[in-house]
Amino acid sequence: MDNIIEAFNIHKSFPLGNKEELHVLKGFDFKVPQGKLTILRGRSGSGKTTLLNILSALDKPTKGELYIDGENIIKMSEKQTEKFRRYKMGFVFQSVALVPIMSAYENVDFGLKLADYTGNRDARIKEVLRFVGLDKRMMHMPSQMSGGEQQRVAIARAVAHKPQILFADEPTGALDTSSGLAVVKLFKDLIEVDGVTIVMTTHDPNLCCFGDMIYEMDDGMLSDVTANFKN
Amino acid sequence: MLRFIAYKILNKKWLNASLLSGVILLTAFLCVYPMFREGSLNKLIQTLMGDHIETYGEFPATVNQSGKLLDAAYGDLATLQAYVDDIENSLKTDIGVTAVDCERIYTLVAGYVEPSFCDNARQVKIGHLPKLEEKANLLYGTWPKDVKANTDENVKKAIAANAIPVVMSQQMMNKYEFVVGESISYSVQYRGRQKEITLVVCGVVSENKDDSFFWFKDFDEYNTLLMVDETGFSELLKIYCEKGIFFDESIMIDYRELTCRNIEDVARRAIRMRSANADISNNFETTVRNYLENKKSITVILFTFEIPIVALLLLFLYMISGQILEMETTEIAMLKSRGISRIKIIGLYILQSSVISLIGLIPGIPLGYLFCKVGASTDAFLAFSIKDVSIYKFTFDMLLYALIAFGLSVLFMTIPVIPLSKFTITESKTRKIKVKDKSFWEKYYLDLPILVLSGYLLFNYNRQISSISDQLVNGGSIDPIIFLNSSVFILGCGLFALRLIHLIVRLIYAIGRKKWKPAEYVSFLQIIRNAKKQGFISVFLVMTIAMGVFNANLARSVNENMEQRVRYNTGSDMTITEKWKVSVIKAGDKMQWNYREPDYNRFEALKDVGVERYTRVIKDTNVNVTYKNKVTNDCTLLGINSKEFGETAELKDNLNDRHWYEYLNLLAENPNGIIISSNLAEKYELKVGDSINYARNEPVDRTNYSMSSNSNIIGIVDAFPGYETATYTTDAGGKVIAKPNYLIVASYSNVVKNFRLRPYELWMRFSDGAKSEDVIETLKAQGVDVLTSVCADDLVEEERNSAMLQITNGMFSVGFIISIIVCGVGFLIYWVLTIKDRELIYGIYRAMGLSMGEIVRMLIVEQVFSSLFAAVGGFGVGILTTFLFTRLISVVYLPKQHNLPIEVFFRADDSMKMIVAVTAVLIVCFIVIYRIIKKMNITKALKLGED
Numbered sequence A: 001m002d003n004i005i006e007a008f009n010i011h012k013s014f015p016l017g018n019k020e021e022l023h024v025l026k027g028f029d030f031k032v033p034q035g036k037l038t039i040l041r042g043r044s045g046s047g048k049t050t051l052l053n054i055l056s057a058l059d060k061p062t063k064g065e066l067y068i069d070g071e072n073i074i075k076m077s078e079k080q081t082e083k084f085r086r087y088k089m090g091f092v093f094q095s096v097a098l099v100p101i102m103s104a105y106e107n108v109d110f111g112l113k114l115a116d117y118t119g120n121r122d123a124r125i126k127e128v129l130r131f132v133g134l135d136k137r138m139m140h141m142p143s144q145m146s147g148g149e150q151q152r153v154a155i156a157r158a159v160a161h162k163p164q165i166l167f168a169d170e171p172t173g174a175l176d177t178s179s180g181l182a183v184v185k186l187f188k189d190l191i192e193v194d195g196v197t198i199v200m201t202t203h204d205p206n207l208c209c210f211g212d213m214i215y216e217m218d219d220g221m222l223s224d225v226t227a228n229f230k231n
Numbered sequence B: 001m002l003r004f005i006a007y008k009i010l011n012k013k014w015l016n017a018s019l020l021s022g023v024i025l026l027t028a029f030l031c032v033y034p035m036f037r038e039g040s041l042n043k044l045i046q047t048l049m050g051d052h053i054e055t056y057g058e059f060p061a062t063v064n065q066s067g068k069l070l071d072a073a074y075g076d077l078a079t080l081q082a083y084v085d086d087i088e089n090s091l092k093t094d095i096g097v098t099a100v101d102c103e104r105i106y107t108l109v110a111g112y113v114e115p116s117f118c119d120n121a122r123q124v125k126i127g128h129l130p131k132l133e134e135k136a137n138l139l140y141g142t143w144p145k146d147v148k149a150n151t152d153e154n155v156k157k158a159i160a161a162n163a164i165p166v167v168m169s170q171q172m173m174n175k176y177e178f179v180v181g182e183s184i185s186y187s188v189q190y191r192g193r194q195k196e197i198t199l200v201v202c203g204v205v206s207e208n209k210d211d212s213f214f215w216f217k218d219f220d221e222y223n224t225l226l227m228v229d230e231t232g233f234s235e236l237l238k239i240y241c242e243k244g245i246f247f248d249e250s251i252m253i254d255y256r257e258l259t260c261r262n263i264e265d266v267a268r269r270a271i272r273m274r275s276a277n278a279d280i281s282n283n284f285e286t287t288v289r290n291y292l293e294n295k296k297s298i299t300v301i302l303f304t305f306e307i308p309i310v311a312l313l314l315l316f317l318y319m320i321s322g323q324i325l326e327m328e329t330t331e332i333a334m335l336k337s338r339g340i341s342r343i344k345i346i347g348l349y350i351l352q353s354s355v356i357s358l359i360g361l362i363p364g365i366p367l368g369y370l371f372c373k374v375g376a377s378t379d380a381f382l383a384f385s386i387k388d389v390s391i392y393k394f395t396f397d398m399l400l401y402a403l404i405a406f407g408l409s410v411l412f413m414t415i416p417v418i419p420l421s422k423f424t425i426t427e428s429k430t431r432k433i434k435v436k437d438k439s440f441w442e443k444y445y446l447d448l449p450i451l452v453l454s455g456y457l458l459f460n461y462n463r464q465i466s467s468i469s470d471q472l473v474n475g476g477s478i479d480p481i482i483f484l485n486s487s488v489f490i491l492g493c494g495l496f497a498l499r500l501i502h503l504i505v506r507l508i509y510a511i512g513r514k515k516w517k518p519a520e521y522v523s524f525l526q527i528i529r530n531a532k533k534q535g536f537i538s539v540f541l542v543m544t545i546a547m548g549v550f551n552a553n554l555a556r557s558v559n560e561n562m563e564q565r566v567r568y569n570t571g572s573d574m575t576i577t578e579k580w581k582v583s584v585i586k587a588g589d590k591m592q593w594n595y596r597e598p599d600y601n602r603f604e605a606l607k608d609v610g611v612e613r614y615t616r617v618i619k620d621t622n623v624n625v626t627y628k629n630k631v632t633n634d635c636t637l638l639g640i641n642s643k644e645f646g647e648t649a650e651l652k653d654n655l656n657d658r659h660w661y662e663y664l665n666l667l668a669e670n671p672n673g674i675i676i677s678s679n680l681a682e683k684y685e686l687k688v689g690d691s692i693n694y695a696r697n698e699p700v701d702r703t704n705y706s707m708s709s710n711s712n713i714i715g716i717v718d719a720f721p722g723y724e725t726a727t728y729t730t731d732a733g734g735k736v737i738a739k740p741n742y743l744i745v746a747s748y749s750n751v752v753k754n755f756r757l758r759p760y761e762l763w764m765r766f767s768d769g770a771k772s773e774d775v776i777e778t779l780k781a782q783g784v785d786v787l788t789s790v791c792a793d794d795l796v797e798e799e800r801n802s803a804m805l806q807i808t809n810g811m812f813s814v815g816f817i818i819s820i821i822v823c824g825v826g827f828l829i830y831w832v833l834t835i836k837d838r839e840l841i842y843g844i845y846r847a848m849g850l851s852m853g854e855i856v857r858m859l860i861v862e863q864v865f866s867s868l869f870a871a872v873g874g875f876g877v878g879i880l881t882t883f884l885f886t887r888l889i890s891v892v893y894l895p896k897q898h899n900l901p902i903e904v905f906f907r908a909d910d911s912m913k914m915i916v917a918v919t920a921v922l923i924v925c926f927i928v929i930y931r932i933i934k935k936m937n938i939t940k941a942l943k944l945g946e947d
Helices: A048-055 A078-088 A104-115 A121-131 A145-160 A176-192 A204-209 B002-011 B011-055 B077-095 B143-149 B153-160 B168-177 B228-245 B263-276 B285-327 B329-337 B343-377 B396-415 B424-434 B447-463 B465-472 B480-511 B520-529 B531-570 B600-609 B643-649 B660-669 B676-682 B748-755 B772-781 B794-801 B805-836 B838-847 B852-893 B910-936 B938-946
Strands: A003-015 A023-028 A028-031 A037-042 A063-068 A087-092 A166-168 A197-200 A213-218 A223-227 B062-069 B099-115 B122-128 B136-141 B165-170 B183-190 B193-207 B224-226 B247-252 B280-282 B378-380 B574-578 B581-587 B592-594 B611-627 B630-640 B674-677 B692-698 B707-717 B724-730 B737-738 B745-746 B761-766 B786-791
Touching: A003 A048, A003 A197, A028 A048, A028 A197, A037 A048, A037 A087, A037 A176, A048 A063, A048 A197, A063 A223, A078 A087, A087 B692, A087 B838, A104 A121, A104 A145, A104 B520, A121 A145, A121 A176, A145 A166, A145 A176, A145 B002, A166 B838, A176 A197, A176 A204, A223 B574, B002 B011, B002 B343, B011 B285, B011 B343, B011 B396, B011 B805, B062 B077, B077 B099, B077 B228, B077 B247, B077 B263, B099 B228, B122 B228, B143 B153, B143 B165, B143 B193, B143 B228, B143 B745, B153 B193, B165 B168, B165 B228, B168 B193, B183 B228, B183 B910, B193 B224, B193 B228, B193 B343, B224 B228, B228 B247, B228 B630, B263 B285, B285 B329, B285 B396, B285 B480, B285 B531, B285 B805, B329 B343, B343 B378, B343 B396, B343 B805, B378 B531, B378 B805, B424 B761, B447 B480, B447 B852, B465 B852, B480 B520, B480 B531, B480 B852, B520 B531, B520 B852, B531 B794, B531 B805, B531 B852, B531 B910, B574 B772, B600 B761, B600 B772, B611 B643, B611 B676, B611 B748, B630 B643, B630 B676, B630 B692, B630 B748, B643 B660, B643 B761, B660 B674, B660 B745, B674 B676, B676 B707, B707 B745, B707 B748, B772 B786, B786 B794, B794 B805, B805 B852, B805 B910, B838 B852, B852 B910
Parallel strands: A037 A197, A037 A213, A087 A166, A166 A197, B122 B224, B165 B193, B630 B745, B674 B707
Antiparallel strands: A003 A023, A003 A028, A003 A063, A213 A223, B062 B247, B062 B280, B099 B122, B099 B183, B099 B247, B136 B193, B165 B224, B183 B193, B574 B761, B574 B786, B581 B592, B611 B630, B611 B692, B611 B761, B674 B745, B692 B707, B724 B737
16 A cells, blocks of 8 residues: 655654743654545544644744655645645544635635636536535635535535645544544545545544554654555 | 722733823813913914004004093192093093003193294194103103203293293194294283293204104104293193193003903993093004904814814724724623623723823823924924914813813713623623624715715805905804814715725626635735725725815815915015105295105125015005096006016016016117006906006195096006005994005106106015025115005015914814824734734744744735725715815905915925825834734734634
């Protein structure tokens, strides 16, 4: 099986002010298989969001190497990482983070514009919104939708431009159990239909059964790795 | 509770500091009103008193009591003096203002007397001024008390024959041709017999000019009075107590003590005294009446200038308070959800607002004091100079206005909490995420009725413009709506401009909808969908800039129109008249006055003090014009040397059909012809080529028009240097009416040929930097006895310092400074908060791959289409308001008819001041915003968003 992300000896520290540092990631290797759902699990403060930020090129490690799709991310300029994120990645956040002044349709359209989507934008928007089950509420504003619905629009926006990898930081954190399950099921469907690689963090043990690869994090280290591949 | 409030305030220290700055500015601006008003009114009183001195040549605030005493008891000087002393004391007590001096004169009527050296009898009075020796200078001879030292033989002889020594004024000497040594004898009835009285002139006196308070009447008025000393007067009293002793007691009150606080009370006392005793009079009732008329105008103008800025400041407080509360909605909703009543929540915020407002009062009052001093130092809009502004003083009314500021601040800071206090936590969250695309005014089209109302009012006022000016000329009070309507128009038009801007932005967005790059796409949607939130700052920008542009142009127009009118009326930079020597000769059976022209070459020295050109101009405002047996009195004749006049006088180009030099050329080619004013031509249906007769009166007998000239009309003008189309007079009913003034311009040589040589005016043209004081000094050094002088620069300066213009320039300048500060702070706060509010969304944009440059571009597009468009809209509204309202409002300042129509002045440097100020504010704001965004860390922003 090919790995789309490979990280080696990843360290991340944050300065604390009095010349001391907080060592959040304490040096470990990490791999993400292509076209699978990888789950980072751990308690709050275990370092999973920091790791996700580094994997998604939002942040740089203090030490270590990171390759995404064979390219060394650490050596890339800011402009290059921006491009990388723009075209190859999709993001879903815990706080939903739809643009409040845009309708569901416009939010997805914004994602497509950002990625310079060359195909028929209108058709694609409708397609992804239908996929997340919101084709009837395309013109609704975020304020007119429930938290679960908003997160589904965020997913539609994140995947509309067909990214290689989708990063999701606690995507179910702000949702009730059934909405959370619906989101994870949606992720599974995406993998099946578009072959997207998904990396998500969660602290919910109930969702781990859906992951193909489950990394357990504890105090900045990987404490356990479970592979759950069906084929 | 107070600790909790202190914690809350400190928790949002920058926002609360802005709120505090708003309260300080509001307090300061409200405190400017009473201080500026009081200072202006006091200044007005002093100006009117000065005008009285200039017009009547007398002390401007005197109370007088005169009477006749006919009683043997008053044959004793001590009894008489005690009686008049009582009157003096009672006048002083009743008027209640410190008397700077008192003038007392006792008069005895001598009747027609036979002087020793003159042929004819002269009518004289004998007077005794107790303080004469102290207040007058002896020019020739001796004082009566020193008469024994007099060397004049005639005096010696007369004194030896028991004549009573007297002194006389120079004016009497000139009028009656008396000399020292002149004996005056007459007889009066005394105890049933004729008693012979002989007086002898032993000296000539003049007033001591340093004692201007005492000589409140022009010394000319003593031209029939022979003045005796105490001894002589005591002697005469014994005789005159049977015939009648007249006394005249005048007390001069210290008019520097008259202020807006006591002047009306003093006037009331004076009227009461006059009504109670017909012998009592005063000379300042008209001045007080003028003051009261002006007071109304000053109060109205100041008040109407206050309103828009106060409204802007209240809007600012409301906006900032709203922003703070927006951030505290969860807190408020939490309190509400926990069962705390609305009243208690509102009470908490009232207390918080009171603490901030109370702190704001402390620096607000001294800042108001400073603003007033700064405002009083203006010469034009935003043009300051160092001048004496000590008349503007702290007043206790400022404390009252500070309290009003306190009340208003608390109210406007608390208003936004009223609707918020009703939401529970769930309602609050739903409300918070709602997209607010339209403001209240936009939704309900409030801009349109406001615009229609102000347009209707403007139309009506413009229709009544001549009756408004008539009313103002007659001392009517200013209609405040004239001023306020411009602010209402700015509001209506500003909102309408914003509506248009929103439509334009929507249109631009719609046109490129499919093609907009992500940054522009977000920006447009941000402007369109978030209009309500941005609405406040846009309204703020439009209002501030529009008001700034309008106020600058209005102040400029009023100043320039005033200056142009003053310069037009003066005709040149300076004019003077000189006292000429005159002799009377008999020509046939008539007396003829012959003037001797002083040496004209003396004026050459004026070139050393910056007088570039000068020319003689004969000006006579009492000329009769006859045409087909119809006579018009009081026309103005100008006798000019065309070439010199053209080089010296000034006239704007566009006032006549042709350049005025062409008319001067016509006069040079036809020295016997005349130029007349168009109103004279209209009156008699005259045209070029017609002939009219014009006549001048004799110098002393103004009714005797013995000299006249027939001349052909060679040109007809609407305007000419120094010629005003109307003069204003007061009719019997006290109504000020405009009387048409007609002009005839003839060549100097022709006027001299037809009417003989008479004193002329000297018109001068200055080079840059020349001053009237230097001119007067030089003239004095050349021995020129200057009778009158008028300097255009001095008059302009005087007008600029008049209460009305001072208020206009001062209030507009201070108001503009305040609105720029408020606009800057408001703008900065709005954007900093907006950026903070958008931190998560910017983090997401960055996470999605949007570059820093694109985020900045997003902000620039948003700024251009919201702030810049609003700023441009504000400029547009300001310019439109200028052209619609300036003429109308200028009438309030210049209500009189004039050859120069009121013009709208729009100067680029005024706009530049505005542009520089607004741009500086926008740049500072943008730098701050950019720094915030630059510092923004994506992961931190996302984290913050999650929190």
